[in-house]
Amino acid sequence: MATHSENQYFVPHGSVYPSILSLGLLSLISGFVFSVNHLAFGQWMMYLGAAVVIAMTFKWMGTIITENLTGKYKAWEDKSFRVGMIVFICSEIAFFAAFFGALFYMRMISVPDLAGFDVDITPYKDFLSTWPSAGPGGVVLGTEYVAPKFTAMGPWGLPAINTALLLTSGATITWAHWALIKNKRTQLVLGMLATVLLGVAFLVCQGLEYHHAYTELGLTLGTGAYGATFFMLTGFHGFHVTLGTIMLIVILIRCMKGHFTPEHHFGFEGVAWYWHFVDVVWLGLFIFVYWL
Structure with a gap:
């Protein structure tokens, strides 16, 4: 069994989660390969793999939350979590920098x-x-x-609305963070709930924007260099907003259960950092993809 003290990094006991998660990923990817090659069982392998990945993610994260609530994580773990989150966000910056670089x-x-x-x-x-x-x-x-005829997506309308939604969500999650530091539980939950709703509203508006692009503007992923870069940049950003919204929902539930304290709440902070990163990337998209 693991032992732990203030000066010793917590090392968890052996776990089957990595092995099962790896098998789920193998099933998911193999199923996709079989599916695109028109093998009927490939689709079911994909479904099975996706179910295993989702189940193991919830189970593994639940174990980590339990370890946190039972006092397993001290100063060393908190520091490593922060460094890990910073490195992760830096890798995401490099990811989007590559796509912005291709556009420029x-x-x-x-x-x-x-x-x-x-x-x-x-x-x-x-x-x-x-x-x-x-x-x-x-x-x-x-x-x-003969270049296909299309209309470029302008900055006003749905893109401007989405910009307002994300900027507002950055303010609401900051408001919730202040509430957590001051131990104002009601304000904390309301701030997180508002942030989640704004994230969902952004995704709905982006879906409407894509429908408008495909059905009315003639703008698709195959519309030359512009269409490819437009949907790659905005689509991957939308994927990140989706992941961020899911994380916000988890944090909202944890806030309602009282998992965080003013002194110990890195789980909240890590998601807040990620959400602010998503906001900043969208500002770059709005300026360089939609406006200029």
Whole structure:
């Protein structure tokens, strides 16, 4: 059994969770591969793998919460959790930086360069230097391309509403954090509930935005460089908002159960850091994808 003191890092006893979770992931990924190759049992392998992953995630996280509530985690663990969360957020920054870099490269370098070659020596003589770009247009390498017609997604309307929703959610989770520090339980729960509702509202609005893009604007994932970067950046951000909202719901339930104290509440802080990161990324998206 594990032993623990103020000067000793807590080492949990052996667990079957990693092995079972690995099998669930193997089933999920293998099922996907079989499914795309039109094997009927692949779909059921995916469902089984997903169920195992979800079950093990809840079970494993529940064990960690129990360890925390029973006093297993002291100063050393708190420090390592904070460092781990900082490293995780830095990896997420690098993830989005790659996609923003691809957007800037195509918009500022590759598209103008391809359209700027000498018309007498380049097969790209009719390449259209426009942004948003849905494709080369004109004659490229002896083949005539007709760029699909579409309308770029503007910054106002649903994108502006989503910006207001996320900025407000950043304020409500900060309000809840202040309440936790001052041990105001009602304000804490109300602040977290408001943050969850704002996150859900953002996802609903993004779904409506995608429906509008596909059905009315002609903007799809296959609409050239613009469509690809638009949906990759906003879609992955939406995925992060979904994960963040799920984490917020878990933290809300824990707040209602009184799991956090003004002195010990890193679980709350870690999710709050993640949510503020999501807010900042959206501001970058709103400016560079929607507005400029």
